Amino acid sequence: MAAAILAAMRASRLVSLLLLLQARGRMTAAELAEELEVSVRTVYRDVQSLHEAGIPLYGDAGHEGGYRLLDGYRTRLTGLTADETQAWFLAALPDPAAQLGLGEAAAAARLKISAALPPALRERAERVRERFLLDAPGWYGPDEQVPHLPVVADAVWNRQAVRVRYRRWREPAESDRRLEPYGLVLKAGRWYVVAHDGRERRTYRVDQMLEVCVLDETFAAPPGFDLAGYWREYLAGFHARLHREQALIRLSPRGAERLPALLSRAVARAVAEDGEREPDGWVRARVPIESVAHAHGEFLRLGADLEVLAPDPLRELLAESARALAALYAPPRATPPPPPTPPR
Structure with missing residues (x-):
């Protein structure tokens, strides 16, 4: 061996x-x-x-x-245009391939394709590699550790069912599930698996899988299942579910200027499209929010440059935070001097 x-x-x-x-x-x-x-x-x-x-x-x-x-000794790859060559090298992301356990295979594939290209296309591909880098994950937060990704990817490829122990954001915090994984999606640096759990088709975060056991059971995906089409529908539904509530706010001129960098695009778009400027320069707008609790954390980023007018629960929650911050940063009270000692 x-x-x-x-x-x-x-x-x-x-x-x-x-x-x-x-x-x-x-x-x-x-x-x-x-x-x-x-x-x-x-x-x-x-x-x-x-x-x-x-x-x-x-x-x-x-x-x-x-x-x-010897000059002329090469196997040429035919049929690729200059734009197709450029697109392939742009799409070949090394980090996702490495997470899937295919880092060496991806590097070897790039080398083979580069070697087989005619000189003009090879030079164009080399310029792409030198001048463009695609880094999918976001800035904030550490790189995701996805130890079970290669196992899940292998199950997706071989159409094998898996049993997983999954961590959820609500109670019960952990659950055991049998899944039939249809496909993997990389979104904003995070891996998701589209799978059927015996009742419905759902989307699961692979980094939330605590244990994965590949079962000796195969399955067949539904006829005509299209992973890209499913993901488009899933994203559309996600955004529709994301902002179900609204808040009425006022923004100072400084707050309106800082808004796009600190809050979501949905809030920034609502202010830009429907905001009304008041005589004092502040802007009043009705903006979408995910929930009172979520908006509380988001709106605190703008401090006193944002005032919530409604709903009342959000206004009260922010007022409570403001009082707690004022108490935390209040200057200490001066200690009164001790009374004089009476003469004997």
Whole structure:
């Protein structure tokens, strides 16, 4: 078994060496060793093996020397336009591939495609790699740890049911479920799995899965199921459910200026489209909110530059927070001096 693994690793390395030379032209043994993460001695042995296999691989001595393939020795990838090549390299996100356990495979695929492209398209793809970087996760919050993602992805691929222990935001905090996972979606740096739980099709966060056990049970997705179409409908429903309540607010000129950077786009859009400027320069608007509790945390970001006029529960909650902050930051009371000691 170990010998077979070593042989497979060496075969993969030989292919990578060949593709590196095909993609980049002349390379020294040291450059190849660095790319392949092996010793220079190993590169020498691999080059000899390729040469003995009939690959037209030549080495040139001297300062400008190195290994190269005979001109014209390459497998060309046909059918790709310049725009298609650019789009593929833009879409090849390394971090999601690594989370799925496909980091090395994705890197190898990019290398193979790059090696097979004609020179003009390869140069265009290289410019894309140098000048564009897609970083999906948001700024605030640590990178998500998704230890069970490769297992879930494998179950999605093989159409196998899974049993998961899932952490929820409401009671009971944890639950056990049997799921039939239809597909995976990466949204804003977070992985979701679309699955059927025996009653309905739902969406689950993979990072909230505490345990995942792949069952010896296969399933078939519903005929005509379209993951992209389902996700579009899910997002539309999510946004419709998100803002079911409203609040009447007033914003100072400074608050109106800071609003787009601190509150949601839905609130900023409502103020921009329907806000009415009052004589004192403040803007009055009716804005959508998710809930009183959620709006309380959001509106505190603007401090005294935002006044809530309605609903009353939200106004009272903010007033309570304001009183608590005033008490917390109030200057300490001066301690009165002790009374004088009477004479004896």
